[in-house]
Amino acid sequence: MDRKMHDVVILGGGLAGLTLAMQLKGAYPDLTVVVLERQVRPLPEAAHKVGESTVEIAAHYFGHTIGLLPHLEEAHIRKFGFRFFFSEGREDLEDVAELGVSAVLPTPSYQIDRGILENFLGEESRRRGIDFREGVTVRGFDIGAGEEPHTVRYTDGEGEQTLQARWMVDASGRAGLIRRKLDLTRDNGHHANAVWFRIGERLAIDDWCDDAEWKERCHPPERWRSTNHLVGPGYWVWLIPLSSGAHSVGIVADAGMHPLEGMKTFDLALAWLEEHQPVVARHVAAHRDKLLDFAFFRNFSYGCSRMFSSDRWALTGEAGAFLDPFYSPGSDFIAIANTYITLLVGIDRRGDRLASYARHYERMFFSFYEGTLKMYRGQYNLFGDPEVMPVKVIWDYAYYWGVLCQIVFQNRLGDDAFITRMGPEFQCCAELNTAMQAFFQRWHALSERRNGRAMLDQRDLAWFADMNATLHDSLDDDSLAGRLRDNMRMMQALASSIVERAAADYPSVVEGYGHLVGPEGQRMDLFEQVA
Structure with missing residues (x-):
């Protein structure tokens, strides 16, 4: 003992x-x-554990709170942001909508x-x-x-x-x-499954097509460093590079729309990819002799x-x-x-x-x-919608960077007095997020799912890039309170902009959501509509 x-x-x-x-x-x-x-x-x-991609809070925690920044920079891959291709059933990537950044944003995250x-x-x-x-x-x-x-x-x-x-x-x-x-385990109402495997070879997505304009969208032309999402109704496929030279591939799907039984072995998963993401299937199949592992989680x-x-x-x-x-x-x-x-x-x-x-x-x-x-x-059904999903991603990240990241980066998680002081603002943002998630479903129900050759570059949204660039600012209580109030107003303006954007094509979408449209005034820039 x-x-x-x-x-x-x-x-x-x-x-x-x-x-x-x-x-x-x-x-x-x-x-x-x-x-x-x-x-x-x-x-x-x-081929150890799944969970290879980090975003800003985790990167900040590992790098600064725990003091692992030199190790992250030396032994892992600086992430080229998140990237989405609306490529359901397609053999190509160049002629579909792509959501991502043309150049890496300032606040780092890692693969x-x-x-x-x-x-x-x-x-x-x-x-x-x-x-x-x-x-x-x-x-x-x-x-x-x-x-x-x-x-x-x-x-x-x-x-x-x-x-x-x-x-x-x-x-x-x-x-x-x-x-x-x-x-203590509780059902949270979100029922989805995941399968994944690792291939002992880099999946060089930048070489998957020869289109010069497509290749030149990114600087440097290294999409492979992104967490690449290939999306369709009810699912997303991930491609994540590992510093060891391997590539992680996963399928995450709504349990009701894409049952696990159709993908719970490598051969089944490859057949599923051949139907839904044939461009991925082709390149995975070319390296199947380098399969390192395969696993799945039911109701993860x-x-x-x-x-x-x-x-x-x-x-x-x-x-x-x-x-x-x-x-x-x-x-x-x-x-x-x-x-x-x-x-x-x-x-x-x-x-x-x-x-x-x-x-x-x-x-x-x-x-x-x-x-x-x-x-x-209840959101996976719209994942393949090239009209709605890019805007939802922008909203979700604005909420994440604008509220939760501010609390963590400014070391206020345990600051009871500050959290209480900002309670009304936090409540307003939470209620707005709830309303917007419901609105995306409303918009999706009307959407024509228009998909076309387009680069939806998040760097073109100056306000979005600025939110990322200022995450590491050091703020006192009053400055942080001011920023959070500004972010709340920004989110209200963003909600108005999104609703008005959807209503321009689908006027009836406003029914039941008119309260999200604020008074005339500043609106937030959004992407041009996918043609």
Whole structure:
């Protein structure tokens, strides 16, 4: 038995668990942190875990909060933004609508090889004084009552072991050790499946056509560095490059529109791609001899009724709640949960009562979760709509950059006074997002799905590029409050612009949504309509 009383034990030494350990150790250097991990390093590159793409919050968290920026820049791929091709059933990419950026936006994000990253995290955690134990299988645990410590039973190479800790955090991924033991899993109403595989060869999408104008749209001409989405009704296909030289390919689909049974083996998935995205199928088939792995998740999205407890346990990553791989929010929510857990451990170290803080942080976490869930739930049917989907993507990112990113980048997640001060603005933005997600469905029901040769360049939207460029600004409370109010007004103007844009082609779309059209005044630039 490990007779030492530890401050924190983390069940799981993957991305969520090790970054939490580093964040805790950085905040409280004298803290004793034990991480128990089943797998033994080195982990395989290119075919370890899915979840390779990051967006701005995760990139900021890994790079700046955890201090991994040199590793991200040296060992992974700087992402060329997100990119969409409305290519359902097409053999080509040049004559369909393309949504993306012509040049990389200023705030970085990355394509991550999880094997490379998690191998590095294991080494780095030990360098930072974390007790990282590999080859460990957790056999059971007891949650301490009151001030009693938590007890974890596990086996390692030396047999059965027991340790005790004041805090216990579940970072065990989909195993969800605490979530399952306490029956915390909840159906969130978003039912979708995913299959994915890795090919040990770069899928050079830039070489998939010879059209000179198409090639010259991007500077440099490196679309392969993007998270490329090839979309159609009810689904999206991802293409994500890995620094190891492999490429990740995934199919994510509404369970009712594209059943998992039609794609749950590599051969079935390839046949499905031949029907829906033949251009992808052709290039995957050419490299099928380099298939590295294949896996699937059924009903990958789920909720969780608890995340943080005043009894000094918590959940992070997929051990808690999981949304959807679209927009890559998984690592964002690792960052948010880990930050709240770090704050709670600090509050406990001060000797303050935890209950009110745990409830408040949990409400905040779930408000972010629910706001993001609205972007997915009941929305997959319009993913292949070249008229509506590009505008929805712009809206979703304006909401993300304008609200959630501001709170995280400015280190205000735990600032109760500031969150309370801005409560009316946050509520207004949340209600506006709910209304706009419903409006996109209304517009989609009327849309003619016009698709044609067009580059919908997000860099042409000056206000959009400026939001990205200013994410790392350092703001005091009053300046941040002013920015959030400006962003709220911007979103109101954007909603008006979107409704008016849709009404120009489909006048009846306004029925029931006239309240979204504000008074005459400034409107936000949008793309030209797809011809």
